[in-house]
Amino acid sequence: AQTVTQSQPEMSVQEAETVTLSCTYDTSESDYYLFWYKQPPSRQMILVIRQEAYKQQNATENRFSVNFQKAAKSFSLKISDSQLGDAAMYFCAYRSGNAGGTSYGKLTFGQGTILTVHP
Amino acid sequence: GAGVSQSPSNKVTEKGKDVELRCDPISGHTALYWYRQSLGQGLEFLIYFQGNSAPDKSGLPSDRFSAERTGGSVSTLTIQRTQQEDSAVYLCASSLVLSSALFPQYFGPGTRLLVL
Numbered sequence: 001a002q003t004v005t006q007s008q009p010e011m012s013v014q015e016a017e018t019v020t021l022s023c024t025y026d027t028s029e030s031d032y033y034l035f036w037y038k039q040p041p042s043r044q045m046i047l048v049i050r051q052e053a054y055k056q057q058n059a060t061e062n063r064f065s066v067n068f069q070k071a072a073k074s075f076s077l078k079i080s081d082s083q084l085g086d087a088a089m090y091f092c093a094y095r096s097g098n099a100g101g102t103s104y105g106k107l108t109f110g111q112g113t114i115l116t117v118h119p
Numbered sequence: 120g121a122g123v124s125q126s127p128s129n130k131v132t133e134k135g136k137d138v139e140l141r142c143d144p145i146s147g148h149t150a151l152y153w154y155r156q157s158l159g160q161g162l163e164f165l166i167y168f169q170g171n172s173a174p175d176k177s178g179l180p181s182d183r184f185s186a187e188r189t190g191g192s193v194s195t196l197t198i199q200r201t202q203q204e205d206s207a208v209y210l211c212a213s214s215l216v217l218s219s220a221l222f223p224q225y226f227g228p229g230t231r232l233l234v235l
Contacts, residue, residue, distance in 0.1 A: 044226060099218060104217070105150060109161060
């Protein structure tokens with residue numbers, strides 16, 4: 001079974017600064033996808049960024065980028081120029097790319113990291 | 120366009136009662152997923168549907184939980200004889216298709232269930 005670990009229960013950053021959230025995962029699969037979701041107090045999970053394991057290039061979405069280290073099974077999220085609206089719980093998630101697996105449709109989430117942004 | 124919607128937003132019930140939670144996926148999305156978010160267990164996958172079919176029900180916590188999807192659209196998660204440990208936020212998500220993770224899951228706002 002796959003597991004996802006976020007070792008930072010809480011992080012804080014000053015507005016306009018950069019912060020990195022850590023995520024490690026464990027899998028024996030070679031084909032998979034990794035995601036970062038943001039959950040503000042409204043509860044709605046919002047997709048931040050996605051990485052396909054077969055791609056070596058790190059994904060980037062505006063101020064959000066990832067550092068994907070496949071051999072180390074590490075998938076960290078970097079938020080640049082932090083804004084007050086970035087304050088939320090951030091979840092790292094794993095999805096199998098193995099269409100034959102029974103857990104194919106399932107997202108496995110880490111425990112989450114609460115990000116506080118100070119003005 | 121409209122996102123995933125869930126109803127009710129909040130539900131308070133008494134132990135032993137049955138509850139129904141509803142999910143309306145994004146129009147045209149064929150895959151639908153239910154998750155549970157609780158303080159003790161974090162985010163847990165419950166079940167997914169491809170069309171009206173749920174191939175894997177092993178994520179449901181007990182036989183008091185059931186889910187159905189009709190017409191390839193709306194889904195209902197039913198909890199019978201609710202227990203206090205069922206208190207959680209129940210999240211629904213949908214994606215265009217199941218067969219490719221390139222189509223991400225989009226989540227609804229969740230239903231917060233409190234069992235007294």
